[in-house]
Amino acid sequence: MSFLAGWVSNIIIFVLLATVIDMLLPNSALQKYAKMVIGLLLIAIIITPILGLFNKDFDEILSVATSEFQDQKKKDLGNLTEMKKKEIQATQGAYILKQMAVDLQAEVEEELMVDYNMKISSIDVGVKNEEEPSADDLQNITISLEKAEGKEDSGIEAVAKVDINAEKLSSSNDANLDAVKRFLATSWSVDEEIIEIAGERK
Secondary structure, X not given: OHHHHHHHHHHHHHHHHXXXXXXXXXXXXXXXXXXXXXXXHHHHHHHHHHHHHHOOOHHHHHHHHHHHHHHHHHHHHHHHHHHHHHHHHHHHHHHHHHHHXXXXXXXXXXXXXXXXXXXXXXXXXXXXOOOOOXXXXXXXXXXXXXXXXXXXXXXXXXXXXXOOOHHHHHHHHHHXXXXXXXXXXXXXXXXXXXXXXXXXXX
């Protein structure tokens, strides 16, 4: 604000001085040239602050602008790199989880079929850190079981009278699922609590 006030006061002082000089000059050919010089000086005084802006160190301005641009570029590049890294980690984590589930299923498939006449139709593995999953971080294993297709007897037996007791059937199924869960926990070296079998009663 003080810069603007000084600029305006300089213009006013110069105009007053130019008026006095114009009044003192005699009416001659010299007055015409004097007015032209005074006009040029007035223009110079008016545009001096504008020229002062252009007299600043352009290298400094350019270096500041360049450094700001480079800082922003580095920041954007860092953000992009971090995003890509997270995407890659998530993809790798999902692949490792899938492979872990396949390995767990393959490990017990044969014994499960032979001993319990069952097979795993689906298996879902949950870990504490999904970006870097490992077998030590297993949090839960959810499986769905179905009856394995066993060999059918070639001979046809007579059909005996069947008496179905729903409570006994249900309890025997639960006992069977408990045995399967114990077997899976032992085979996979995990706690029984983290294994969840679909259809199992809580």
